[in-house]
Amino acid sequence: MDSVDKDKVTVIDATKIDTSKYKREVKREDDAASQLKSTGLLNTLVYAKDRAEKRDQNVILALVDQVVNWGRLCSIWPVTSGLACCAIEMMSMSMGHYDIARFGSEVFRATPRQSDLLFVAGTVSKRMAPRLKRLYEQMPEPKWVIAVGSCAISGGPFVDSYAVLTGVDKIIPVDIYVPGCPPRPEAWLYSMIQLRKLIKEEGVGITWGLDK
Amino acid sequence: MIFENIYEIIAFILNSAGILQYMQSYSDALGISIAPKLIIILIETALLLVGVALMVMALTWMERKVLAHAQARLGPMITWYHGLLQPVIDGVKLLSKEDLMPKRADRWIYFIAPMIAFVPALLVFIPIPFGRDGAIISDLPMGILYVMAVSAISPIGILIGGWASDNKYSLLGALRAVAQDISYEIPMVLTVIGIVLITGSLSLQDIVLFQDKIWFVFLQPLGFIIFLVAAVAEMARIPFDLHESESEFVAGFFTEYSGMKFAFFFLAEYAHLFSIAAIMTTLYFGGWHGPMIPMIPPIITSIGWFTLKVLVIIFFTMWLRATVPRVRVDQILDIGWKVMIPLALFNVFITGLLVAGGVL
Amino acid sequence: MARTEEYQLNVGPVHPSTHGVLRFVLTMDGETIKDTEMVLGQLHRGIEKIAESRSYLQFIPYTDRLDYISGMTNNYGFTKAVEDLAGITVPKKAEYLRVFVMELNRIVNHLVCIGSLLLDLGAATMIIYGFRERHKVLDLFESLCGARMTFNYIRPGGVRGDIPEGFIDNAKEFLRDMPKRIGDYAQLINDNEIVHMRMKGVGMLSPEDAINYGVTGPMLRGSGVSYDIRKDDPYSVYEELDFKACTRPECDTYARYIVRMDEMYESLYIAEQALKRRWHPTLQG
Numbered sequence: 031m032d033s034v035d036k037d038k039v040t041v042i043d044a045t046k047i048d049t050s051k052y053k054r055e056v057k058r059e060d061d062a063a064s065q066l067k068s069t070g071l072l073n074t075l076v077y078a079k080d081r082a083e084k085r086d087q088n089v090i091l092a093l094v095d096q097v098v099n100w101g102r103l104c105s106i107w108p109v110t111s112g113l114a115c116c117a118i119e120m121m122s123m124s125m126g127h128y129d130i131a132r133f134g135s136e137v138f139r140a141t142p143r144q145s146d147l148l149f150v151a152g153t154v155s156k157r158m159a160p161r162l163k164r165l166y167e168q169m170p171e172p173k174w175v176i177a178v179g180s181c182a183i184s185g186g187p188f189v190d191s192y193a194v195l196t197g198v199d200k201i202i203p204v205d206i207y208v209p210g211c212p213p214r215p216e217a218w219l220y221s222m223i224q225l226r227k228l229i230k231e232e233g234v235g236i237t238w239g240l241d242k
Numbered sequence: 243m244i245f246e247n248i249y250e251i252i253a254f255i256l257n258s259a260g261i262l263q264y265m266q267s268y269s270d271a272l273g274i275s276i277a278p279k280l281i282i283i284l285i286e287t288a289l290l291l292v293g294v295a296l297m298v299m300a301l302t303w304m305e306r307k308v309l310a311h312a313q314a315r316l317g318p319m320i321t322w323y324h325g326l327l328q329p330v331i332d333g334v335k336l337l338s339k340e341d342l343m344p345k346r347a348d349r350w351i352y353f354i355a356p357m358i359a360f361v362p363a364l365l366v367f368i369p370i371p372f373g374r375d376g377a378i379i380s381d382l383p384m385g386i387l388y389v390m391a392v393s394a395i396s397p398i399g400i401l402i403g404g405w406a407s408d409n410k411y412s413l414l415g416a417l418r419a420v421a422q423d424i425s426y427e428i429p430m431v432l433t434v435i436g437i438v439l440i441t442g443s444l445s446l447q448d449i450v451l452f453q454d455k456i457w458f459v460f461l462q463p464l465g466f467i468i469f470l471v472a473a474v475a476e477m478a479r480i481p482f483d484l485h486e487s488e489s490e491f492v493a494g495f496f497t498e499y500s501g502m503k504f505a506f507f508f509l510a511e512y513a514h515l516f517s518i519a520a521i522m523t524t525l526y527f528g529g530w531h532g533p534m535i536p537m538i539p540p541i542i543t544s545i546g547w548f549t550l551k552v553l554v555i556i557f558f559t560m561w562l563r564a565t566v567p568r569v570r571v572d573q574i575l576d577i578g579w580k581v582m583i584p585l586a587l588f589n590v591f592i593t594g595l596l597v598a599g600g601v602l
Numbered sequence: 603m604a605r606t607e608e609y610q611l612n613v614g615p616v617h618p619s620t621h622g623v624l625r626f627v628l629t630m631d632g633e634t635i636k637d638t639e640m641v642l643g644q645l646h647r648g649i650e651k652i653a654e655s656r657s658y659l660q661f662i663p664y665t666d667r668l669d670y671i672s673g674m675t676n677n678y679g680f681t682k683a684v685e686d687l688a689g690i691t692v693p694k695k696a697e698y699l700r701v702f703v704m705e706l707n708r709i710v711n712h713l714v715c716i717g718s719l720l721l722d723l724g725a726a727t728m729i730i731y732g733f734r735e736r737h738k739v740l741d742l743f744e745s746l747c748g749a750r751m752t753f754n755y756i757r758p759g760g761v762r763g764d765i766p767e768g769f770i771d772n773a774k775e776f777l778r779d780m781p782k783r784i785g786d787y788a789q790l791i792n793d794n795e796i797v798h799m800r801m802k803g804v805g806m807l808s809p810e811d812a813i814n815y816g817v818t819g820p821m822l823r824g825s826g827v828s829y830d831i832r833k834d835d836p837y838s839v840y841e842e843l844d845f846k847a848c849t850r851p852e853c854d855t856y857a858r859y860i861v862r863m864d865e866m867y868e869s870l871y872i873a874e875q876a877l878k879r880r881w882h883p884t885l886q887g
């Protein structure tokens with residue numbers, strides 16, 4: 031630390047940085063074939079072979095697995111359930127600015143029976159916990175849970191309160207955690223992308239029934 | 243060649259390919275000479291199913307896109323070109339979802355309800371002329387009566403679905419939906435009487451042919467407005483969407499349904515939307531009439547015109563959905579019984595006078 | 603004569619129309635609601651108990667999380683109490699800045715309120731437009747304090763920090779654009795026949811009831827009571843600002859909606875004045 035020459039350290043004014051040159055170039059697929067490829071449909075076929083080798087599976091089953099996964103990851107319907115402050119950011123995420131609909135997830139189903147994803151968005155009070163668990167149990171398989179906000183992860187600012195559950199993973203299994211209080215909508219979108227990866231890689235697939 | 247219906251078209255194609263004769267002789271030798279006919283009917287059914295399914299998929303995609311763009315959003319984007327594959331993906335997903343059944347549900351009824359709701363929506367298409375030169379499955383002489391009768395079956399599916407789910411939300415949603423369906427069926431049928439009075443025929447093909455010069459929208463403006471309102475109610479679209487009424491009864495009668503059964507209700511809803519838009523086109527917008535384009539076979543152009551008109555009507559309902567709120571249940575029934583039915587009767591009265599006076 | 607029976611319907615705590623975690627047990631007769639029993643406490647976080655073990659400054663972030671749509675106003679309420687207790691006088695320029703952010707926050711609050719109202723009536727479009735404007739305000743706030751919803755901006759003695767570069771231009775742009783947008787929304791909603799059917803004569807709250815129940819804000823003014831604490835018992839610098847309390851006499855949901863719409867215009871006007879005065883040459887420094 032002593033070796034740093036104090037005079038040589040220049041203070042950078044963050045507001046003066048020209049961010050325009052950091053703009054990421056957006057790669058666009060122009061022709062339909064490559065767009066189809068980017069959806070994962072063609073890649074699905076390629077991956078299926080890998081998958082079959084990796085899991086020592088029949089190629090056909092692996093292919094079915096892949097197609098089903100592809101369907102699941104592009105159409106994740108969340109259940110409409112907001113618990114506290116974070117729920118407002120959940121609404122922001124589905125509105126024009128951030129538009130979760132691009133991932134095919136704007137269909138917020140009001141009934142757990144028809145949804146795939148539970149956002150635990152906000153403080154889980156001890157009174158609410160059993161109901162949340164019930165909500166989770168009412169959802170049909172396959173289902174995923176994203177715990178959003180420090181409250182849902184660990185109790186957050188209310189960790190020493192007598193009325194708040196410290197971490198929703200004490201009652202239901204959580205797939206992805208998104209820290210923040212509240213997390214920015216970008217972080218939510220990032221969590222969606224992570225979830226898509228999770229589905230793609232692990233793949234719950236149609237392991238039930240067909241495999242046996 | 244002039245064909246009567248799709249059956250003859252398929253028979254002609256098979257005949258000219260030489261398959262039909264072969265099939266005929268083979269089945270004659272086996273003693274089941276009816277087999278070729280059955281096969282043709284099967285092909286016809288498959289065509290209808292595929293056509294309606296494709297249309298329904300297109301409609302769900304269109305709905306999401308239209309709504310999104312009305313709301314300054316983009317809608318589905320990542321699944322191929324502007325999310326065109328989204329309906330397929332939803333289908334794949336719903337197919338692979340767990341199929342839950344509530345513990346105290348009435349099993350068989352719960353199981354059969356989605357089908358009862360879905361099948362009539364398909365049956366409606368039988369007497370509707372999609373295009374000229376025989377693009378019709380069967381030109382029933384009682385076409386319009388048949389259409390009204392069959393589309394009145396779906397509420398039964400809704401009602402028993404809501405009943406069997408053993409959920410108060412479902413039951414209330416189903417009761418509301420059925421009340422709405424029934425009370426708007428009546429003005430709808432009454433307005434149709436006006437048209438039937440003028441054409442003097444119940445066959446939809448005749449009704450379309452009658453509109454060669456002038457569409458019924460201009461002959462029956464009052465009737466059209468009543469039919470439009472009743473149609474929006476029958477389609478269960480906002481402002482008359484008691485079927486789902488999300489902010490009140492969660493998801494209406496299919497609250498407890500999941501997976502493929504839910505998908506069937508969903509499909510039925512959109513098939514119904516399509517079928518009613520098709521009936522409206524047939525009755526009021528001249529069906530498949532439209533300027534014919536040279537070089538293209540008229541059957542294809544006419545089907546194109548028909549589809550276009552249907553899509554415009556459906557676009558209108560989607561636009562409506564993006565703009566107006568829902569009407570409360572008692573207000574819906576009020577409008578149905580106290581405004582629509584008297585107006586429809588008045589329409590019948592006026593039309594009757596005009597027809598009797600020889601004006602129309 | 604058919605025999606009918608009342609039945610009970612449970613709404614919530616997870617239900618699309620409860621917006622959060624609220625539970626009703628409705629006693630219904632057919633479609634008519636006869637009685638409502640409220641079950642509260644699903645979002646009880648024990649804030650009071652937490653406050654006992656926090657210092658004044660530490661507690662400000664918690665106030666953001668009380669009414670999480672208008673964090674600034676909550677900040678102010680708590681801060682004001684602390685300042686009064688400790689006898690702190692706040693510089694005028696800080697007060698103007700506070701009023702500015704609070705009025706913008708009021709606009710956000712009303713936008714979300716109107717959007718949710720229309721969403722419950724079944725029109726999904728308004729809330730998305732409302733959130734579009736909300737994002738603009740939140741961008742402003744974010745440049746002030748770095749957070750989108752939980753600001754922790756107003757502190758005893760003033761605010762967390764002065765405005766960043768370019769803030770005034772952005773704020774002016776927003777103030778300039780917003781009246782047109784509100785006009786658009788009014789066009790979308792006000793003359794809609796179905797909106798009138800759903801909102802007029804619904805949720806009547808007579809002036810006497812409103813006062814007896816201790817209702818405040820737009821709810822009270824929608825019942826025809828012209829009482830605005832900013833005018834009748836002014837705090838901060840509201841005395842020096844020119845605005846009017848919007849009141850409607852109809853006492854129904856529609857009146858309350860119109861009050862909110864009008865208040866957005868007033869808030870814009872107040873914010874504009876506050877912005878002007880804060881950067882008036884005599885206040886510089």
Ligand code: SF4
Nearest residue numbers: 115152179180181211
């Ligand atoms: S994490 Fe923060 S913003 Fe989210 S619910 Fe908890 S306190 Fe509210």
